[in-house]
Amino acid sequence: MIASTPVARWTWGDFVEGVDPLVRCLADLTAARSVPASYRLALGEPTFRLTVSEAGRPAGVLFQGELTAGGSVEELADTVRTAMRPGRIGSVDARSTVVGSLVNGGEELSAEGLFDLNASVDTNFAMVELITYSDAWMPYDLKGRAQSAVYEANAPRLEAVLAELTRVLGSDMDPEDPTYFGTPTGTGVVTVSNRTEPPPTPGPGTKSPGGTTHSPTRPASAASDTTAR
Numbered sequence: 687m688i689a690s691t692p693v694a695r696w697t698w699g700d701f702v703e704g705v706d707p708l709v710r711c712l713a714d715l716t717a718a719r720s721v722p723a724s725y726r727l728a729l730g731e732p733t734f735r736l737t738v739s740e741a742g743r744p745a746g747v748l749f750q751g752e753l754t755a756g757g758s759v760e761e762l763a764d765t766v767r768t769a770m771r772p773g774r775i776g777s778v779d780a781r782s783t784v785v786g787s788l789v790n791g792g793e794e795l796s797a798e799g800l801f802d803l804n805a806s807v808d809t810n811f812a813m814v815e816l817i818t819y820s821d822a823w824m825p826y827d828l829k830g831r832a833q834s835a836v837y838e839a840n841a842p843r844l845e846a847v848l849a850e851l852t853r854v855l856g857s858d859m860d861p862e863d864p865t866y867f868g869t870p871t872g873t874g875v876v877t878v879s880n881r882t883e884p885p886p887t888p889g890p891g892t893k894s895p896g897g898t899t900h901s902p903t904r905p906a907s908a909a910s911d912t913t914a915r
Contacts (some may be wrong), residue, residue, distance in 0.1 A: 687818075687821050687902070690819075691765055691819060692818070692819060692830045693818070694818050694862075695815045695861075696860065697815045697816075698852065698855045698857040699813040700813075700855075703810070704809060708738060708766060708807075711777075712736075712746050712759045712763055712780065712805075713759045713806040714805040714814050715755075716755055718814050719732050722801065724888065725846060727784050727787065727843060728784045728785070729785050729800070735752055735753075735781050736750070736751060737749070738750070738777075740773040740779070741774040741776030748772075748773045749771070750758050770822075777838050778808075782804070785798050788822045788836070790835065801819070802815070803816055813818045816848075822837070823840055823841045824868055848861050850875065
């Protein structure tokens with residue numbers, strides 16, 4: 687199933703100095719997305735929403751738009767600069783929602799809204815963020831029902847992605863705070879037990895990994911929000 691709120695979240699961060707925020711952000715997102723793609727956990731052309739903010743003016747936007755990653759990072763950066771309004775770059779933020787595949791019963795099925803993959807860079811810090819909205823990595827689904835076959839088929843794929851992201855990005859992984867559904871770890875997601883609050887409502891039209899999954903549109907500004915939406 688695909689939830690309307692995050693199931694688990696991981697980040698990788700680095701202090702930076704003297705980097706081009708636009709090139710670094712595009713490079714980080716491109717490199718990060720190649721990892722789940724190699725495990726078929728990211729399918730199709732990589733598209734994302736890019737926001738370039740002006741230095742000294744947090745509300746000032748030099749560029750904002752949807753992009754498809756084609757060609758080199760430098761070519762993509764040149765395309766953005768051509769469309770930017772004049773100003774000095776303060777920070778760059780790139781956000782994408784990932785369609786991937788889940789395995790169930792020996793079948794590989796497309797799953798929409800499997801992850802959010804985001805990258806952000808300012809003059810001092812660069813960060814990549816992976817958020818999953820799926821329960822396929824846990825032995826119990828979002829409604830607490832056992833799903834050993836789904837878990838055994840998909841949990842090793844997520845574990846491999848997390849390890850490879852740490853290698854590719856060259857940064858330590860930081861599993862973030864537990865959510866209602868699970869606790870992120872360095873290798874996957876541990877199911878949360880002894881819940882006392884009612885669960886956030888799964889997205890409309892969600893199905894188990896035995897069928898096509900659909901998730902609601904998640905606003906870019908709320909992509910990292912772990913509260914109910």
